[in-house]
Amino acid sequence: MTAPLPWLAPHRDTPFSGEVLVPGSKSLTNRVLILAALGDGPSVVTRPLGSRDTNLMAAALTTLGTTIERDGMTWTVTPPSSTSDAPATVDCGLAGTVMRFVPLLAALGHAPVTFDGDEHARVRPMATTIATLRSLGVEVDDGGRGSLPFTVHGTGHVAGGTVEIDASSSSQFVSALLLVGARFGQGLDLRHTGTTLPSMPHIEMTVAELRRRGVRIDTDEPDRWVVHPGTIDALDVEIEPDLSNAGVFIAGALVTGGDVRIRNWPADTDQAGDAWRDIVPAFGGTVRQDGDDLLFAAGPELTGVDLDLHDVGELTPVIAAMAALATTPSRLTGVAHLRGHETDRLAALVTEINRLGGDAEELEDGLLVRPRPLHADTFRTYDDHRMAHAGVVIALKVPDLYVENVVTTIKTYPNFAAVWERLMTR
Template sequence: MTAPLPWPAPHRDTPFVGDVMVPGSKSLTNRVLILAALGDGPSVITRPLASRDTDLMAAALTALGATIERDATTWTVTPPAAVRTDAVTIDCGLAGTVMRFVPLLAALGGAPVTFDGDEHARVRPMATTIATLRSLGLQVDDEGRGSLPFTVHATGGVTGGEIRIDASASSQFVSALLLVGARFEKGLDLRHTGSSLPSMPHIDMTVAELRRRGVRIDTDEPGRWIVHPGTIRALDVEIEPDLSNAGVFIAGALVTGGSVRVRSWPRHTDQAGDAWRTIVPAFGGTVAEDGADLLFSAGESLTGVELDLHDVGELTPVIAAMAALADGPSRLSGVAHLRGHETDRLAALVTEINRLGGDAEELEDGLLVRPRPLHAETFRTYDDHRMAHAAVVLGLRVPGLLVENVDTTIKTYPDFAPVWERLMTQAP
């Protein structure tokens, strides 16, 4: 198959002033889907994100016996009527939530389940997931790789109890266990043994969604979660807008000296993207509430920043692009775990920013970005949607910049490229 031609990123000489409503949260949609499949009855999900990652999750749950009926605005999820006993294969694509959450769900079944995914997925760290499954008493065949593909041999249930894991590479290892812990015979007493735990908002989101469904979780001790065994209640929910995806539009406004209104920003949320409220002022911009919306505006200049992004690492690529266009150097720290995401995001950002004539340096736990004049080139995305978001932000200020495989953005935002092109080429 011939690879698509690089996409010409829109460029602006005038401020972008816009109004956006982003699709639903991928992180929330996939957690809600799993909990609905584990519930004690059907659940209706309103305005879920329909994207590659969530389609892969829906397909995985269907393969494990759940029924998902979809229409324009709602998905109705009915849990499996019985434990499935025939072997199945699940395509994880490049979705971390599928490759790390679903194997623990499959452990509750009664048949072999094989997991595989895209080429880049086969290098993502999965050793913790595989070791966790084995500590729960399951046989896992991975031929010693510690990565995809592997097969989980389920036996009809999991005893549970005390589990120790090092989740320093990804908070998803913790969320995966929490989501299914109530269905273990003895529940779950989970301790994180590593020195740090990234992306805590994602774990907080998992805990909040479990508690909404009646699951009792004790979190009195840092790095420890006690999930009591019991029923996961069915619950009808509405999905919040994806605030991380809102970030690319916020960045577009700031780097062009403009402003953007993001519709229906949740007043209280566990999403990592809510950090844009504090990140924008750090870059010299302002944030104002207007009813249910937030208005983000550029300041007189785009200032360099020093930010610890440990809890909100997924925002790093777009922030790095902004830093490359700022009026002073920026240091982004706390994100060593990004080396294990869809690609090694730290190495990829340094390579691509420097390819444009920039000056980015990889640090032990982050990036140092020193702004320099940039020139047009093809910005490679490594099949990573966040890298594509970084590219289009840079394209606003770098005439002629081309983006390799912009369609990788369908992972979390269907139709992103035409939406971005329409908004960024409209008159000010």
């Protein structure tokens, strides 16, 4: 397939001021779909995100026998009434939640299920998933690669019990087990053995969604989760707006000296993107509640930051873009695990910022960004939606900047480029 031409991203000489209602959360949508597929009856999901990642999840669950009926912004999810023993194939695309969550579901079935994805997906860390399945007694054929493609040979039953994993490279390894633990014969006693555990808000989101569906889960000890065996209740839910995707619009307001209203910001949420409440003041901006909305506004200048982003690593590309446009240096730490995301995000950010004349360098666990005058070029995205977001933020202050393959944003935000262009050029 021919790659799309680089996109001339909007540039602004005036402050951006507007309001945005972002689509539903990808992280929440895909967790809800998994739990609905494991539930004890049909569940209705309202305002789910309809993006590449969620469509891949829906297709994967359908492959495993789940029925998903779509009626506009309402999806009705009905768990399988029986399992097939016919071989099947799941396309993971570049979706970490699909490649790490769905193999555990496949282990509960009777069919051999092969998982594969995009070219970049074949270099994402999967050895922990494969080793975990084998420790649970599930046969996995990966040709010794420790990555996609691999085939899970389900037996229809997983005993469960005590499982030890090192999830230092991704919290998704923990969430994957928690989501299905109640369906294991003995439940799950999960223990993280690594020295660090990134993206805790995503694990807290998983735990909260399990408890909403009647699953007993003990979290009294650090790095240990005990999931009691039992049913997972069907539950009708409405999906929150994706606060991580809100970040690119917040950044657009701050780098141009403007303001933005993000509509329907949830008052209580486990989303990593809720950290924008604290990140914006760190850059010298302000945050104000107005009814159900949050108003973000730029301060007198965009100052550099010193932030530990360990729990909210997915926000790093947009924050790094802001740092490249700030008035003083920034240090972003706690995100060594980003080297194993859709691309090596630390290396990619350093390469692209420096290509434009910037001064960024990798740290052992993050980035150091020293502001420099930037010039036009093509900002490469490496098929990573968060890199595309970083590129369009920089383009607001750098004329004639092209962003390569901005279409990759369909991973979590359908029609992003059109929405961004409409808002930023009016």
